[in-house]
Amino acid sequence: MYILAIESSCDETAAAVLSAKNNKKPTILSNVISSQIDIHSQYGGVIPEIAAREHVLNIIPVVSEALIKAKVKPSQLSAIAVTKGPGLITSLISGMETARTLAYAWNKPLIGLNHIEGHVYAAFLDLKKNLEFPAIVLTVSGGHTIIATMKKHGEIKIIGETRDDAAGEAFDKGAKMLKLGYPGGPAVAKLAASYRDKFTEKPKETLGFPRPMMHSGDYDFSFSGLKTSLLYKLKADLKWEEKIDQYCYEYQEAILDLLVEKTVKAAKEYKVASIIASGGVSANLRLREKLNDRAIITNPHIKVYFPNMAYTTDNAAMIAAAAFFRLDRGVRIKPWQKEKVELNLYL
Numbered sequence: 001m002y003i004l005a006i007e008s009s010c011d012e013t014a015a016a017v018l019s020a021k022n023n024k025k026p027t028i029l030s031n032v033i034s035s036q037i038d039i040h041s042q043y044g045g046v047i048p049e050i051a052a053r054e055h056v057l058n059i060i061p062v063v064s065e066a067l068i069k070a071k072v073k074p075s076q077l078s079a080i081a082v083t084k085g086p087g088l089i090t091s092l093i094s095g096m097e098t099a100r101t102l103a104y105a106w107n108k109p110l111i112g113l114n115h116i117e118g119h120v121y122a123a124f125l126d127l128k129k130n131l132e133f134p135a136i137v138l139t140v141s142g143g144h145t146i147i148a149t150m151k152k153h154g155e156i157k158i159i160g161e162t163r164d165d166a167a168g169e170a171f172d173k174g175a176k177m178l179k180l181g182y183p184g185g186p187a188v189a190k191l192a193a194s195y196r197d198k199f200t201e202k203p204k205e206t207l208g209f210p211r212p213m214m215h216s217g218d219y220d221f222s223f224s225g226l227k228t229s230l231l232y233k234l235k236a237d238l239k240w241e242e243k244i245d246q247y248c249y250e251y252q253e254a255i256l257d258l259l260v261e262k263t264v265k266a267a268k269e270y271k272v273a274s275i276i277a278s279g280g281v282s283a284n285l286r287l288r289e290k291l292n293d294r295a296i297i298t299n300p301h302i303k304v305y306f307p308n309m310a311y312t313t314d315n316a317a318m319i320a321a322a323a324f325f326r327l328d329r330g331v332r333i334k335p336w337q338k339e340k341v342e343l344n345l346y347l
């Protein structure tokens with residue numbers, strides 16, 4: 001089976017081809033991403049109209065490249081998968097209409113997938129052993145911060161989410177205040193790591209960042225207060241630039257403590273066998289370290305899964321993976337005529 005997947009929900013135009021011999025063990029044959037980061041970074045964030053225009057320019061070359069790299073002809077495809085939401089509507093439309101047109105031209109079934117489901121399934125690619133259910137899912141990206149339960153394949157239920165900014169947004173907006181450019185996550189993470197490396201023991205935090213809603217008793221998040229506290233601290237500290245690595249470290253610790261605390265609490269309450277962390281922020285090595293450490297203290301048998309680095313930020317391989325597991329559990333695929341553009345904001 002071969003699946004062509006298309007993802008265009010934000011500022012990456014992406015296409016991938018997945019192969020599964022005898023319909024088992026999915027392998028990614030190609031994973032092409034045309035990033036618009038350089039274009040948007042001059043504005044400090046994604047400009048939806050520019051993203052939409054770039055998708056229109058890039059989508060056909062990206063899809064062609066994915067098929068050529070995979071050495072797969074359109075006639076060999078079993079289905080075309082596409083992200084149908086959530087995301088920027090003007091960006092999603094490019095992928096959706098391209099997928100629909102190709103499905104029509106090549107007479108292939110079309111599978112519309114949720115972007116968050118895609119992020120979750122990124123962690124299922126390249127698994128050595130089957131992941132044990134039930135699981136708790138933490139999906140953290142520039143647009144989402146979600147804790148969900150996953151009882152089995154396809155049964156993802158949100159139990160908590162951010163009430164304001166997403167965790168990735170907290171990184172990006174913090175980085176903007178620290179004049180580190182866009183996207184901010186990797187830049188903040190790098191300076192935070194260089195600060196940590198100066199000490200043998202975990203350094204004591206002295207800047208006093210709050211942990212909003214840490215013990216709120218639910219699985220929701222709020223990052224806007226933390227962001228505001230960074231703003232006020234920088235305003236009050238004329239010499240912040242000399243301590244920028246410390247600011248990055250302590251600000252990052254505050255964001256990650258919130259994510260880890262709530263995820264582990266959910267894992268405990270739902271007595272799960274696995275934790276899956278996914279989305280752009282799951283590329284953060286300190287998050288991986290903290291979540292592993294804390295999860296094992298709570299339950300020594302629990303397994304924590306992260307996607308391979310290439311599948312953390314937006315990509316189409318994760319959409320292909322979600323489509324594969326959907327077909328694998330016997331969900332019938334609709335003919336292209338029946339697949340509607342439903343801009344689903346939630347799972």
Ligand code: KG4
Binds near residue numbers: 167171189281282285
């Ligand atoms: O999943 P993604 O590509 O896009 C959305 O679906 O939103 O995530 C992008 C986000 C950005 O906010 C970026 O700053 C963040 O992921 N990110 C990171 C790291 N790498 C990317 N945040 C923290 N540490 C990182 N290493």
Ligand code: ZN
Binds near residue numbers: 115119279314
């Ligand atoms: Zn995403």
